[in-house]
Amino acid sequence: MKFLAILASCTVLSAGAAFAESHVDKSDWPTSFTVGTASQGGTYFAYGSGWANLVAKELGITGGGEVTGGPMQNMALVHTGEAAFGMTTMGPAAESLAGTNPIAPGLEMNKACAMFPMYQTPFSVTALSSSGIKSVADIPAGAKIGFGPAGSTSDTYFPRMMETLGVDFERRNGGWTDLGGQLQDGLLDVIAFAAGVPVPAVSQLEVQTDVNIIEFTDEEQAKLLEAFPVSEFSIKASTYTTLKEDATSVSMWNFSIANCDLPASFVKEVVNVVMSDNERMVGIHKAAGSTLPENWDKNKVLKWHPGAAEWFKENAGADIPADMIYGG
Structure with a gap:
């Protein structure tokens, strides 16, 4: 009887999860995505390609890492939408927002939003x-x-x-x-x-x-x-x-970034895949030991993507001011 009760409970939970997932409106989701990383052989490429493949598998869409010139170029690629996601450090992010990114001097790259903390x-x-x-x-x-x-x-x-x-x-x-x-x-x-x-x-x-x-x-x-x-x-x-x-x-700090115009529900699900199982992320790269929800507060530069902000508010008790959320 106890086994049957546990089985019934698990069935309800599974059904609930499936029910919740079925009610996520995916009509405006992209059919594929790329993550701007850096050169092959570096931490960025291994880490970025790893979580890109994980997200693609879990969400059932095509995605992967892309070799780039690193943080500065990733800010430009994500700002223009040439890459849905990327990885950057807070320094290059600040310079890009100020319009001093050497890739496009004078262009304020304010369409690249914070998505989740990576490592230091x-x-x-x-x-x-x-x-x-x-x-x-x-x-x-x-x-x-x-x-x-x-x-x-x-x-x-x-x-x-x-x-x-x-x-x-x-x-x-x-x-x-x-x-x-x-x-x-x-x-x-x-x-x-x-x-x-x-x-x-x-x-x-x-x-x-x-x-x-x-x-x-x-x-x-x-x-x-x-x-x-x-x-x-x-x-x-x-x-x-x-x-x-x-x-x-x-x-x-290194942060993952998302184009600010991506659907909030899509970005929230991406963040959930990455942030909900740290052991799985550490299996991709040891640097992910710092990819933890409580490190959301290490971003003091970029505005948050609304979908990412929603996830951290709900799951990490994040107190993100409205003026630090894109469109807020």
Whole structure:
């Protein structure tokens, strides 16, 4: 009897779910979609293609990831509707809204709306222990600092951050592995990373030599939080063998974006597929460990898509002001 009661209950729940789904008006839904990611081999491509395939399977429509130039281009593609969805960081998002996206200078890309939080890109600073540089204040005037590949998020924002903190430097660019080698050879004084941690180049340096992982002071962190679209971040001591305790830093959040004119019911269902099962998302990419409903508040730049805002209000208790919702 108990088994029959449980079976009956499950049948009612299943019928209820099917009934609810059948009453979602899909008449204005697109028949296919693309997600703007970045180059193959990077986190964006793996993460974006993964959730695109998941959504396509769950909602029964055609969809997939598309190779792009990354956050700046994704803002442009989603704004124009060439891509239904995309992925961006808060910095490029802010620049695109202000009309300073280098892809289309002067165009305010306000048709790209926030959809759901993805994960953080931390900013971290490393120097050789032999340099004596243990803090940002220790960086000497005219120091040669490697900021990563030209045009990257790191190269776009870290130099400005250093200037905000009063550091005088010479700018150097290159791949992270190459910059790590230059630091070890004494050709650079500091390398400044905006990348997921642990940064492989830093981990490799730890094996080969003694390094200092430089954290920001509370005052320095506060200055950066005020001046840039970044959030508080703590690099866990377990991240590097060099660290003895957590290190204070900042990070720039990555958010999935949707064209603001997409049907609210469609975007709400997409968000539900991604946000309702984090274990499934982590199976797609470990970075999705931060793809959690409570991180909705990390968006302080983009207006929310109405469908996404509705989902987070209903499922995460999100207190999203009306003026931060597109059309509100």
